[in-house]
Each structure stands twice: as C-alpha cells, then as structure tokens.
Amino acid sequence: MSKKTARNQILLTVPMIVIMGAVIGWPLIRTILLSFTDAQLMDSGTSGFVGLANFRNAITNEGFLASLKISAIFAFVVVTSEMILGTAVALLVNEPFKGRNLLRAFLILPWAVPTVVNAIMWRLIYNPEYGALNSLLTQLGLIDSYISWLSSANMALGAIIFADVWKNFSLVALIALASLQTLSSAQVDAAKIDGANALQRFGYITLPHLIPSLQVALVLRIIEAVKVFDIIYIMTKGGPANRTRSGSIFVYQEAFTNSRMGSGATYAVIMVALIMIFILFYMRIITKKR
Amino acid sequence: MKKTVSVLVVLLLVIGIVPMFAAGAKEGTDAGKIKLRFLGMAQAAYSEKNVNDMTDDFMKANPNITVSTEFVPYEELRNKTMLAYGSNNPYDAVLVDDIWYAEYASKGMLYDITAKVPASYKEGVLAGAWNVTTKQGKVLGLPWFLDTMYLFYNADMLKKAGYTNPPKSIEEMVDMARTLKAKKIVEYPFVFSLAQAEALICVYANFLEAFGGSFQDASGNYILDTSGVKALEFLVSLKNEGLLNPNSLEYLEEDVRRVFSSGDAAFTLNWAYMFALATDPAESTIAKEAVKVMVLPGAKGVKDFAAMSGSMGLSVLNQSKNPEAALQYILHLSSKKVQDAYSDLQLPVWTASYDDPKLAVGREQLVEASKKAFSIMNVRPSEPNYQEASAIIQQYVQRALYGEITPKQALSDAVKKVKEIK
Numbered sequence: 001m002s003k004k005t006a007r008n009q010i011l012l013t014v015p016m017i018v019i020m021g022a023v024i025g026w027p028l029i030r031t032i033l034l035s036f037t038d039a040q041l042m043d044s045g046t047s048g049f050v051g052l053a054n055f056r057n058a059i060t061n062e063g064f065l066a067s068l069k070i071s072a073i074f075a076f077v078v079v080t081s082e083m084i085l086g087t088a089v090a091l092l093v094n095e096p097f098k099g100r101n102l103l104r105a106f107l108i109l110p111w112a113v114p115t116v117v118n119a120i121m122w123r124l125i126y127n128p129e130y131g132a133l134n135s136l137l138t139q140l141g142l143i144d145s146y147i148s149w150l151s152s153a154n155m156a157l158g159a160i161i162f163a164d165v166w167k168n169f170s171l172v173a174l175i176a177l178a179s180l181q182t183l184s185s186a187q188v189d190a191a192k193i194d195g196a197n198a199l200q201r202f203g204y205i206t207l208p209h210l211i212p213s214l215q216v217a218l219v220l221r222i223i224e225a226v227k228v229f230d231i232i233y234i235m236t237k238g239g240p241a242n243r244t245r246s247g248s249i250f251v252y253q254e255a256f257t258n259s260r261m262g263s264g265a266t267y268a269v270i271m272v273a274l275i276m277i278f279i280l281f282y283m284r285i286i287t288k289k290r
Numbered sequence: 291m292k293k294t295v296s297v298l299v300v301l302l303l304v305i306g307i308v309p310m311f312a313a314g315a316k317e318g319t320d321a322g323k324i325k326l327r328f329l330g331m332a333q334a335a336y337s338e339k340n341v342n343d344m345t346d347d348f349m350k351a352n353p354n355i356t357v358s359t360e361f362v363p364y365e366e367l368r369n370k371t372m373l374a375y376g377s378n379n380p381y382d383a384v385l386v387d388d389i390w391y392a393e394y395a396s397k398g399m400l401y402d403i404t405a406k407v408p409a410s411y412k413e414g415v416l417a418g419a420w421n422v423t424t425k426q427g428k429v430l431g432l433p434w435f436l437d438t439m440y441l442f443y444n445a446d447m448l449k450k451a452g453y454t455n456p457p458k459s460i461e462e463m464v465d466m467a468r469t470l471k472a473k474k475i476v477e478y479p480f481v482f483s484l485a486q487a488e489a490l491i492c493v494y495a496n497f498l499e500a501f502g503g504s505f506q507d508a509s510g511n512y513i514l515d516t517s518g519v520k521a522l523e524f525l526v527s528l529k530n531e532g533l534l535n536p537n538s539l540e541y542l543e544e545d546v547r548r549v550f551s552s553g554d555a556a557f558t559l560n561w562a563y564m565f566a567l568a569t570d571p572a573e574s575t576i577a578k579e580a581v582k583v584m585v586l587p588g589a590k591g592v593k594d595f596a597a598m599s600g601s602m603g604l605s606v607l608n609q610s611k612n613p614e615a616a617l618q619y620i621l622h623l624s625s626k627k628v629q630d631a632y633s634d635l636q637l638p639v640w641t642a643s644y645d646d647p648k649l650a651v652g653r654e655q656l657v658e659a660s661k662k663a664f665s666i667m668n669v670r671p672s673e674p675n676y677q678e679a680s681a682i683i684q685q686y687v688q689r690a691l692y693g694e695i696t697p698k699q700a701l702s703d704a705v706k707k708v709k710e711i712k
Contacts, residue, residue, distance in 0.1 A: 041373075041376065042375065042376050128537040129545075129549060129552070129554070148536055148540060150540045151536070151537060151539035151540030151541075153692050236486075237487065239485060239486030239540075240486055240539055240540065240688050241486065241685055241688040241689045241692060242685050253681065256369045256373065257369065257677055258678040258681075258711075259678075
C-alpha cells in the first residue's frame with residue numbers, strides 16, 4: 001500500500017471518527033464521569049465528586065440486584081427459546097413444500113413489527129376483560145375464567161417473555177435459514193447413503209454447519225435481551241410490585257424519576273460493563289470467522 | 291486526487307456534523323413572530339382537540355404568537371418536562387400536577403407570576419385552587435382544574451339488590467357490595483385503578499382520607515405505618531373477600547372507566563371526566579340514569595366524606611425566552627370564557643361559573659358533589675422528592691395487595707425506605 005493511499009484511508013475515516021466520537025464517545029465519557037458524582041437531574045452544576053461511593057452503593061442495592069436478576073432471567077429464557085424455535089423453524093422452511101416461499105416471506109413479519117407496536121399489540125391480547133388470549137384459551141376449555149396475565153406477580157414476566165420471543169425468534173430463523181442455504185446437499189445425501197438417520201444427519205452435519213451463524217445470533221440476541229427496556233416499559237412499566245423491573249428500567253427510574261443522575265449513571269456503567277462481556281465474545285466470534 | 295479527497299472529507303464532515311448543531315438552533319422569535327411550545331397531557335379532559343382548539347383561538351387573537359402543542363400521557367409528563375428543561379429546547383408553558391409544584395419550585399423551574407396575575411383572576415378563581423399553584427408565598431402557576439376521585443356507582447345494580455339510597459359510609463358501601471355479590475348481580479362490585487402508578491396512590495389516598503389517616507405528620511415525617519394501615523387493610527380485605535376485581539392491579543383510570551361503563555362493576559373511584567363518558571351512550575352500555583356520582587363517604591364515626599386533590603395548574607417555565615407571551619397564553623387557557631366553553635368534561639375553576647345554572651344541566655349531581663369535594667379536599671404530600679416516595683409506596687402497597695406481606699409490614703417497610711431517601 002502506497003503512503004498516499006494510507007493517508008487517504010486515514011483522512012476518509014476522520015469524519016466517521018468525529019461523528020462517532022460526538023454521538024457515542026462523548027455521551028459515554030460523560031456518563032462515566034457522572035457516575036463518580038452525586039449529580040441531580042437539574043442541579044445547575046452543583047454536583048460533587050463522590051469517588052467510588054455510587055459503585056459501592058450499587059453493588060449492595062437490593063433493588064438493583066433484583067433488577068439485574070430479572071434481566072438475566074429474561075435474557076436466558078428469551079434467548080434459549082428463540083434459538084430453539086428459530087432453528088426449528090429454519091429447518092422447516094428449508095424443506096421443499098408448497099407455499100414455502102410465502103411462509104418465508106411471512107417469517108420476517110414479526111421481526112419487522114416495531115417493538116412499541118408489538119408491546120401494545122400483546123397488551124391488547126393479554127387484556128383481562130376482552131383479550132384474545134383469554135378468549136382462545138376459554139374456548140379451547142383450557143381455562144375456566146379469564147386470567148389477568150400482566151397483573152399476576154408470577155406470570156407477568158412470562159407474558160412479556162412470550163411476547164418478545166414471538167417478535168424475535170424470526171431473526172434467528174432467518175440467520176439460520178441463510179446458513180442452511182449454503183449447506184451442501186451432496187454432504188447430506190452422502191450421509192443418507194451411509195445410513196445416517198435424520199437425527200444423526202442433524203447432529204453431525206447440519207448443526208456443526210449452523211453453529212458459527214447461530215453463535216453470532218446468540219450473542220447479538222443476548223446483548224439485546226440483557227438491555228431490554230421498551231417492551232417492558234410499555235407492557236408493565238416494571239410492575240406489578242417491581243416483578244418485571246429490568247436493569248434498564250431501574251437505571252431509567254433512578255436517573256429520571258428519582259432525579260439522581262450520578263447514581264443512575266453508575267448503574268448504567270455497570271450495565272454497559274456486563275454487556276461488554278458479551279460484545280467481546282461477539283468480536284471474538286467475528287474475528288475467528290475471518 | 292489530493293484535492294478530491296480533501297473535498298470529500300470536508301463534505302462528509304459538513305453532512306455529519308451540521309445536523310447535530312442545527313438541531314439545537316435557536317428558536318423563539320422569527321422576524322418579530324413569537325414561537326411558543328406547550329406541553330400538555332394526553333387525556334380525556336381537556337382533550338388534545340380541546341386544547342388545540344383553545345390554542346387556535348388564542349393564535350387568532352394574537353397573530354404575532356404561534357403556539358405548538360405537544361401531549362404525552364400523565365406518566366411521562368413530569369419526566370418530559372424536566373428533561374426538556376435541562377436541554378437547549380425547553381417548553382415555554384407546561385401542565386403541572388399539584389404534587390410536582392414543590393419539586394419544580396425547588397429546582398427553580400417555574401416563572402414567578404405573583405405580581406402578574408390579573409386581579410380578576412385573583413378574585414374570580416376559587417380560593418382553594420390557588421393552594422395548588424402557590425409555593426412559599428409565590429404564585430407559580432394558574433389553576434386549570436380542580437379534581438378529586440369521586441365515587442361512581444351503578445344505581446340500577448343497587449336497586450336490584452334492594453338499595454334505593456347511596457351508601458352513607460364505607461362500611462355501608464361494603465355491605466351493599468356483599469349483597470350485590472351474594473345475589474349474583476355483579477361478580478366483582480368494586481374496580482379500582484391499582485396498577486403500579488400514581489393512580490394507585492390516588493385511590494389509596496382517598497381511602498386513607500376516609501379512614502382519617504394521613505401521609506405525614508406536622509413535621510413532614512411519613513406516618514403511613516401507623517395512620518395508613520386501616521386504609522390498606524380495607525383494600526386488601528376487598529380483594530380477599532372477592533369484592534374487588536382482581537384485574538384492578540393492572541388497571542389505570544381508563545381501564546376502570548371501561549369496566550364500569552360495561553356494567554361489570556357497581557362502585558369505582560375516578561376523576562370528574564368519567565361522568566360525561568359514563569353517561570354517553572356511545573361510550574357506555576349502562577343506562578345514563580343509572581350512573582351516579584358522589585363524594586366518597588368516610589368511615590363510620592370518622593368523617594362524613596373524604597376527598598383527595600388531583601388538581602393541576604398551568605405554569606410558565608423560567609427558561610422560556612418569551613415568558614410574557616407564555617403567560618398570556620396560559621391566561622387564555624385558564625380564562626373563565628374558555629373554561630366555560632369547554633366545561634363539558636372538566637369543571638371550571640371560576641366561582642362565578644357555578645352561579646350559572648347552565649353549568650349543571652344534565653350533571654347536577656356532579657356539580658353538587660364537586661362543590662362538596664372542593665370544600666373538604668386534602669392534598670397528597672407536596673415536597674421535592676415526593677415522586678420517589680410515591681414509587682416506593684406504590685411498590686409496597688402492591689405487595690400487600692398480592693398478599694406477599696401484611697398491610698402493616700408493607701407500610702412499615704415503605705416508611706423505612708422513604709426515610710432513607712429523605
């Protein structure tokens with residue numbers, strides 16, 4: 001590479017570095033700086049440096065730890081369900097059958113629905129007076145009376161998880177399907193001739209082929225699920241009795257409802273640090289693939 | 291080539307950076323024209339259409355002022371006001387709940403209009419209404435509506451159960467509810483807005499008042515762990531007895547209105563706006579004549595009636611570049627003429643409006659109830675960190691309603707937590 005080309009490359013990346021520095025770098029640095037202060041939402045610059053006090057409080061705050069646990073449960077159940085369901089659906093629509101292309105087109109629909117719309121839609125479906133889910137389950141004879149899904153302390157999180165899985169499993173399915181398209185049919189046919197049954201073919205040929213793509217989907221979905229905010233905020237706002245208050249909802253409440261920007265920033269920094277672990281995994285997978 | 295690259299870099303920088311700064315470009319006046327921004331609440335009364343119509347009239351009368359209006363749900367109103375205030379594009383005028391005045395005032399957000407309120411407003415608006423918008427002797431806003439949660443009941447259901455008169459006490463109301471349930475007239479006689487939100491506090495606060503309790507003592511210390519237990523025990527007992535619709539724990543006011551208007555509840559608490567909608571055949575399946583409204587009766591031997599304020603005012607924000615024009619705008623919105631014209635869903639704050647017999651036509655009982663409520667109305671705590679205290683109380687009240695802990699334990703824990711933040 002000539003000197004001139006190298007210089008041009010650097011010059012052309014300058015605008016992106018400046019833009020990213022302004023919209024990502026500066027807010028991140030500001031949040032980290034805030035996390036060491038007792039800043040209030042509108043303190044007119046009267047906040048003071050408190051060292052690591054916010055971090056000490058954060059790791060002993062029962063509410064924050066409970067909300068992290070909710071985020072972890074949410075992420076684990078959502079991602080596991082989406083991986084299994086997404087892979088199964090991808091395998092299904094990879095098989096030749098009439099209407100396959102139409103089904104593939106429909107597959108993208110749930111993922112294309114904006115999260116806010118999805119949350120409102122499921123709130124209506126779960127409505128305890130006229131919701132479609134209660135009506136369906138009653139007609140099928142599975143329940144005797146209408147259930148209040150989102151006000152049940154035990155079921156609210158499950159109801160939100162179901163709504164999120166419905167929306168996002170198709171992303172996993174699409175990624176898996178794209179990977180399946182590159183699987184050599186000759187390999188599968190050879191295994192058939194060798195007498196491998198369907199389960200063996202899946203375990204020894206299809207799954208190993210799918211794993212690199214699924215790893216990417218897995219990490220991306222974990223990152224999204226750990227920082228979940230919008231679907232919960234719209235469906236329950238963290239209730240009932242804080243049973244669905246995720247880490248991100250906790251951060252929002254601390255910073256904006258309680259007006260404590262300093263400690264709100266601390267909780268946000270801890271959340272980012274946790275998410276960074278998964279981002280590092282993601283980077284490793286991507287690098288390996290190259 | 292070198293020149294081309296340099297031009298390309300500059301172009302990319304301009305495309306990328308300029309919009310960021312353009313977003314914060316100075317707004318306010320444009321060739322002598324004043325631009326105002328108003329933040330209101332997306333609600334039934336006054337509705338967005340009502341406020342926009344009022345605003346259009348204002349702009350017609352003041353062609354040099356343009357007002358753009360925005361509306362958000364109640365749950366977002368405070369946060370949006372505060373976040374916008376801290377930005378370089380704050381609102382000029384906002385709608386403020388009575389519980390937020392102390393917080394906004396402590397942060398110096400509100401424009402002091404003490405010396406600017408016209409005498410006609412000072413004398414004409416209901417005296418008690420000024421308590422909502424006045425903090426430490428300073429008038430920080432104009433009262434826009436006085437409200438409380440009224441008791442709505444279905445008279446047809448009560449009649450079927452053999453009752454011709456409304457309940458005179460909380461105990462009598464519960465007896466009626468038991469009869470209604472026993473006679474299978476309605477499965478759940480009560481429905482309340484008990485979702486984890488301020489609506490829950492409003493319901494609880496009304497029963498707190500009915501049982502003679504209060505949030506704080508004279509020194510501002512929360513005393514719910516002693517004076518608030520009866521009210522919470524009452525709500526828990528309604529749930530345990532199967533008298534309270536269990537879905538109440540996810541309901542806000544609009545959900546409650548729909549349940550009552552569908553004939554699935556005999557009693558509920560809601561704001562004044564519900565009366566017009568519950569008696570509107572397009573919005574309600576129950577007979578207009580069956581919808582009755584009154585001030586919540588008190589507990590036997592404690593008090594006759596109870597009411598807790600849910601009033602709101604209009605204020606100009608200190609960061610407004612055109613505070614005088616913004617004041618002119620909120621004076622218009624809260625003027626007697628405008629309030630009388632839009633009194634269908636919201637009762638005016640003007641004393642003289644109640645002298646006009648037209649105001650009460652078709653809703654005599656609501657006007658009568660409001661007069662009584664305004665004279666006895668108490669208020670929720672008005673202090674800078676009320677919002678956080680409220681969030682804590684909401685959580686513990688819900689835990690008691692779910693039966694996870696006893697009402698006494700819930701309120702003890704809540705008071706302990708509130709003390710930690712104070």
